[in-house]
Amino acid sequence: MTFEDILKSLKKKEYAPVYFLMGEESFFIDQITDYIIENALNESDKDFNQTILYGKDTDIGTIVTTARRFPMMAEKQLVVVREAQNIKNIDQLLSYIQNPLHSTILVINYKYKSLDKRKSFTKEVAKNGILFESKKIYENQVPDWIKNYTSKQGYQIDSKACFLLAEFLGNDLGKITNAIDKLTINTTETKTISPGDIEKNIGISKDFNNFELQNALGKKDVFRANQIINYFAANEKNNPMVVTIALLHSYFSKVLKYYFIKNKTNDKMVASTLQINPYFVKDYKLAAKNYNPKKLVSIIALLREYDLKSKGIGDVSTKHGDLLKELIFKILH
Missing domain, CATH: 1.20.272.10 (Zinc Finger, Delta Prime; domain 3)
Structure with missing residues (x-):
């Protein structure tokens, strides 16, 4: 599934039992994870039914034990494993992936690298849950991505301003979105981001670059x-x-x-x-x-x-x- 497909299904409250989010681009992984954290459970259910684990501080046994618990006075429980790339032998989750608890939403963040899709572990994830590979976008795609993201925030961006951001920040979507968010906060009158706005708020010279x-x-x-x-x-x-x-x-x-x-x-x-x-x-x-x-x-x-x-x-x-x-x-x- 694509990033857009996953968000579309999440907005319909269609949750899979497992989300394995892997790849070099952390932005899309964070977006999916944050959306699930914010929307999967009611606020009143989060205290007892939401668990955040970190790869450096956990292991396969703990993840499985936590995921196999039943929710407390709720339909679902949410288990998020951040920094899962730091867990050795992640494929030892295979037995759980093959038979996941459907009252659990298990979200695994496996950033900055990807597993071999030909292996049985990734095939089982794709079969029983959602396997998503978050790839870096190509640098020539960045200007259009900036325009689309800015438009979704209710703003427009001048072509030169767009390319200034792309040149200065490359294809790091996290840095780009932070910069655009800052610009939209400080550009309220015209709703159009100009090279002057970028020079004033981001520090990139509009004339010397x-x-x-x-x-x-x-x-x-x-x-x-x-x-x-x-x-x-x-x-x-x-x-x-x-x-x-x-x-x-x-x-x-x-x-x-x-x-x-x-x-x-x-x-x-x-x-x-x-x-x-x-x-x-x-x-x-x-x-x-x-x-x-x-x-x-x-x-x-x-x-x-x-x-x-x-x-x-x-x-x-x-x-x-x-x-x-x-x-x-x-x-x-």
Whole structure:
């Protein structure tokens, strides 16, 4: 089942006897678990029928014993096992999973890794309960995810503001939702989150950031690019070179890839191939006009070279700000 499917069934009060929630993305695991904790039992039933266990402090025997208890003056009891990835031999729960008590809702949080779905344990979970794998979303999916989440909070977010958040926070959905929640609290008049709101409340400069640097380089705007890298050099702590290089490497690799797309007139196809938002296709087309394939290959090689230098390989003395200035000069000339 998908995350949306699980929430849909929970809202209908359709509870499975077992939820095994595993995977790298903790956000979806927490969302499902929190919803069950908040809604599965009446407040008056929670004192005697809700148990929270932690992987470091419990074992298989305790989980099974707790799960096999009958609820006290209620239809259901809830047992949540947090940090279950810290329990050795989690598959020893197999006997319980094969014959779960239907008056118990057992929720197991197995974060940051996944079990082999081919094994009998996971097959039995899927057969008798809900097996959910929470995967990290791809970075190119983050802007759309931000827009959808913001919309559900009753707000809109400017495209540039959306990409500023995506660039700054990556695909960590926990950090993203915390940032959006903070923005919605402090943006009450217009109901639209702007780059200015992000600069004011999150601390990301709306004018001097990797997104703006990428735009300046794509347009071959030497003056603007130099403005930005001088700002980066003066604020190295908030603008780590390793992040800038990684983003530029991804950007110029996509510009190079653009040359090999057969149907360049179909923006949707271009966006799908490059794994970018269709809104930004025009920027990649402009960059492709400004950099031929030979130059792009040279730029990608430069980025690899300066990535090593930034890590002290081949250059242990030059400051990151100065290395970045050298790199941008060579990209533009």
